[in-house]
Amino acid sequence: MSDYTAEPARYETLGYRRTGASGLKLPAISLGLWQKFGDDYSYATQREIVLHAFDLGIAHFDNADRYGPPHRAAQQTFGRILAKDLAPYRDELILSTKAGNPIGASPYLRGGSRKSLLTSLDNSLRDLGTDYVDIFYHHRPDPETPLEESVGALVSAVEQGKALYVGISNYLPExxxxxARLLRAAGVPLLIDQTRYSIYDRSPETNGLLDTADRNSFGVIVYSPLAQGLLTDKYLETIPDGARAQNSSFLSPDVxxxxxxxxxxxLNKLAESRGQSLAQLAxxxxxxxxxxxxxxxxxSSTTQLDxxxxxxxxxxxxxxxxxxxxKHGIHGTGLKL
Incomplete structure (x- = not known):
């Protein structure tokens, strides 16, 4: 039996934004479980962060079959929290998951085939302990699979009642x-595109993705807005012990x-002149x-979330x-592009 009761005033301060031309609104800031929600972190801390986020009005929790370690662990972590604490609030939650990034050696544990995407979705629903997700994404484009097949799998997920909306991730504009065109023709409009975007990664601006989203009426949700911690004051003097740059495959000390x-x-001086941190500015x-x-x-903590x-x-x-x-936020700074 859970002792958790959600904060009654949780929707009074955090702004929500309409997603493209849909009727769905998402919080301006969403919580991603990409890192810190695998088996290598304390479940008690993970639970505390998720529940605190919901108390602050963050009703959108972003997951993927790949997130861990090991793969699927982050979904299983959230599934435990959902079953124990958040089940009474399921109709207030936006749960998203993704499939298509490699999670194993088998050719059926990667890519954009119907087999890969729909099997992964079934496994994700089991991990999460829910009958449906609100948003189901193809996690990355697969040039070896016809786009029509990948899109068809997304359509099937909606038609089968396993997803309410569909999205794509890491797709280039074309x-x-x-x-978006294929989904529109199938009567399941593209809701959203998840892409990397930050002061140090201007790709969505320069390659036309933001214009494409506007033209096709889908939303954009940004990951790595802090450039894996590079857009904080953490590395201004040295690399602290235990910092992400010491043990992450996504961030190298060399940069x-x-x-x-x-x-x-x-950039930090500008943030300080505004009375805020560089992370808040970013x-x-x-x-x-x-x-x-x-x-x-x-x-990694409720303090960081606040x-x-x-x-x-x-x-x-x-x-x-x-x-x-x-002037100072030069595209490519510190990143492997």
Missing amino acids: RAEAA IDETYRRRTSE LQWVLRRPEVTSALIGA HNLKALDFPLLTPEELTVID
Whole structure:
């Protein structure tokens, strides 16, 4: 029996945004379970973070079959929390999951075939302990599978009642537009595209993805808005013990060089002049775009979660401040593009 009761005022402060042309609204900041929700972290801490997020109005929890370690562990973690604490609130939750990124050696544990996508979805529903997810994504494009087949699997997920909406992730504009067109023709409009976007990764601006989203009326949800921690003050002097750059396959110590520190120091000065942290500035920056529905953040503590949500409390960035960000926020800084 759970001792958890959700905060009654949870919807009073966190803004919600309409997703593309749909009727679905998402919180401006969503919680992603990409990291810190595998078997290598404390379940008690994971539960505390998820429940605190919901108390703050974050009703959207983003998952994938790949998240762990091991793969599927993050979904199983959330499934435990859902069963114990959040089951009475299931109709208030937006649960998303993804399939298509490799999770094993078998050719059926990767890619965009009907077999891979729909089998993974069934396994994800079992992991989560729910009959349906709100959003089901194809996690990454698969050039070896006809797009029509991958899109058809997404359509089937909706028709079978296993997903309410569908999305794509890591698609470039041309393929995203083609997917949107096929989904529209099937009567299951593309809800959202999940993409990497930050001050140090301007790809969605420069490659036309944001324009494609606007033209095709789907939303955009951003992951890595803090560039894996590079858009914080963590690495301005040195690499702290236990920092992500020491043990992450997504962030190498090699990229934390003097060029990175010089640019980041200037961005940090701008943030300080606004009375905020660099992380808060970076979140505000991605959310300034009307095409962006929500920014996905991770959290290793409730304190970190509280801090990042305060980004929504600061005044809008001025044209002059955006110019400063453009000067020092050089695309590709610290990233493997």
